[in-house]
Amino acid sequence: MKAIGYDNPGAVDGTGALRMFETDTPKIGPRDLLVRVKGISLNPVDVKLRAVRAPENGPDILGFDAAGEVVKTGTEVTDYKVGDEVFYAGDVTRPGTNAELQAVDERIVGRKPKSMDFVEAAGLPLTSITAWEMLFDCFRLSEGGGAGHSLLVIGGAGGVGSILIQLAKKLTNLTVIATASRPETQDWVRRMGADHVIDHRGDLVAQIGELGLAPNYVAALTATDQHWPAIIEMIAPRGHVALIDDPEGLDIAPAKPKALTISWEFMFTRSMFDTADIEVQRDLLNRVSALLDSGQLVSTVTERAQELTVETLTTAHLRQESGRVIGKQVLPGF
Template identity: 45%
Template sequence: MHAIALTDGLPILDARSLVDVDLPQPQPGPHDVLVEVRAASVNPVDVKQRAASPTLRSPRVLGFDGAGVVRAVGDGVTLFAPGDEVWWAGQLDRQGSDADLQLVDERIIGAKPLSLGFAQAAALPLTTITAWESLFDKLALTDVSHGALLVMGATGGVGSILLQLVRELLPGVRTVATASSDDKREWVRSLGAAATANHHGDLVGDVLSAEPEGVDWIFSAHSAGRAADFARVLKPFGAVVSIDSARELDLDALKPKSLSWHWEYMFTRPVQRTPDMVKQHELLDAVAGLVDSGRVTSTVQTVLHGWDAATFREAHWLVETGRTVGKVVVER
């Protein structure tokens, strides 16, 4: 099969940073679904893995989000059959979605929303799982929760779906979304944000202007150097859930208010093979229902066509700039 692979951690403008390769067709294990990939999105994790990679002995296929059609299943699979249209987010310890075919465990795949094309669907799984686990597993929010949530990184892929999940499933939660330009402010308000704050300006002032008593929770995709700011805007006993890797994180400022810090890593269930892996299948099916009922929309903003290394290098470059709104997807 044809695949787009990483062999060395080179700058994305280097033609060797991602290359076209031919690999053997993968064979399903007992719980595996073999999917023909029709579209794959590029996430910040793809960019980080590529940039940090050493020289590899064998090609590594990147890509996590995907949408496509089931071609074969393992003998233990009960959730899917050949011909099913599906979407998924993959896992760190297996070959990825930037290929003609991919093996994915049935317990982390969902039925693709009927109302979405493959490119629109491929934009959502990884960010949807991350946002869902952040809100419901880590912050333990429910449909009777009341309070204010600051969303750091609101215009990115995770923030864009998280705002919609709050709007549709958490009626008592108000969101303050970070956005630094008029078009980005318009974007987050269209997704349900009640107010905005400029993370490149006076973040604390903007948040407290919108929520004078402070916020109850923070979702953060940009945590480096922000612990003191978070402590200032959070109410006592509030909580932060973070998805980024902040190497120098001083959390002492959180102690006087008894604030808590949570990490969200959507790969934990599939990589650790936790007993509740199937929860990712269940939440993807739940969100597919929200999409098909018109309550949640795809966050894709850029679709590139061309199933080759040059197109994926362009997608990586767009994500690497950090200036994209929503998701970048490559479609056949």
Template identity: 65%
Template sequence: MKAIGYKKAGPIDAQNALIEFEADTPKLRPHDLLVEVRGISVNPVDVKVRAGQSPESGTKIIGYDAAGVVHQVGSEVSKFNVGDEVFYAGDITRPGTNAELHAVDERIVGKKPKSLGFAEAAGIPLTSITAWELLFDSLGVEEGGGNGESLLIIGGAGGVGSILTQLANKLTQLTVVATASRPETIAWVEKMGADHVINHRESLVEQLKSLDIQPRYVAALTGTEGHFSAIIELVKPRGHVAFIDDPETLDIKSGKPKALSFSWEFMFARSMFETDDIDQQHKLLNRVSEFLDDGTLLSTVNRNFGELSVSTLTQAHREQESGRAIGKNVLDGFTN
């Protein structure tokens, strides 16, 4: 099968940063689906892995979002049949989705939204799983709960921020404050349903004071080190802060006087460790699919780079690395 990957970690503009090659068709484990990939997306994790993790041997295929059609099923598969249309975010410990065919555990796969094409559907899983787990698992907010409380989302225009804003707006009673700094990102965050938009390049403390808002919950999606002192000052006593980025250092002792709770959200944890509740991702993706089909949630896809190739995938990686991506960027699968 055709696939795109890399042999050596480094910058996207390096020679042969990404290459097309022939790879073996994946062998299925008992719970696996073999999916004919029709659409993929690019996430921050794609560029982090490509830039910083050299393959142990050979060529590494990345890509952690896909939508496609089930081509074959493993011996213990019970949730899907050949021909079903699916979407999912995959498993970081296994070969990725930048290929014609991809093997994935059915317990982390959802039914593709009927209202979206394959490429657009591929832009949803990783960010929706991350946002869902962050809001309901890490922060512990209950669906329908949060009345009288606020959530601060730092990095509201990115993929996770876009879907997190919607989930909090539609499924809880929280007041949602999200950050954005450019006219186009402010407009995007407003479209996603934020109650208030503030600028993360200015004082978060002063802006929230002017709104008379003290959040109980903070989703620190980007730039955590630079914003950490402000977060500690802002959040309510006994509040909760959840992170998804990778700060070099983080001294959480300053949160002790307020008895704060801190959590990391990493959506690959369930698949990496095959946790007892691994099928929660199957269940939540099915709910997200239904919400997209009934209009409860809006697609967060903002750009399609076209058919998957070394050239188009390189462009998408470059855009992701620029820090100026709004929502999600996607690509169609290889042409058969």
């Protein structure tokens, strides 16, 4: 089968960067599906891994979002059959979605929204899982909960922020404050449903003060180390911070007087460690799919390539590295 991978970590346009190659069809395990990939998307994890992770056995195939059709099932698969249309975010320890075919555990796979084509649907899984787990695993909110409390989303116009705002507004009673700095990103987060928009390039503490709010929950999606002092100052006592980025270091001692809770969200944890509740990701993806089909959630896709080639994927990586992508980028399969 065809795939796009890289041979050496480093710049996407450097030596050993993305290239097309032929490789064997993946072998599937008892709980695996073999999926013909028909749509993929880009996430920050793609560019982070490409920059630092050295391939061990030939080119490393990236890609952590896909939608496609099941072409083969493992001997113990119970939820899917050949011909089913699915979407998923995959497993960071296995070959990725930038290939014709991919093996994926059925327990982290959801049914593709019927209202979307494969390419559009590929823009939702990873960010939806991340946002859902922040709200309901990290913050331990319940659906319909959060009344009288507020959530601050730092980096609201990115992929995770775009769906997190929507999920918080549709499934909880939180007041949502989102940060965005450019007019177009501010307009975008308002479209996603944010109640208030502030500029993360300005004084966050002063802007939050003007709103008369002290966030009970903070979703730190980007530049957490830069905003850390402001987060500590403006969050409500006994508040909760959940972060997804990779700060070099955080001094958590100042969080003690307010008795804050600090959580990491990493959506690959369940698949990496085959946790007892791994199937939660299947269930939440199916719920997101139903919410999309009913119109309660909307697509976060803003950039769509017309074909999958080394050139278009390289361009997508460069766009992701720019930090200026609004929502999600998607590409078709081979």
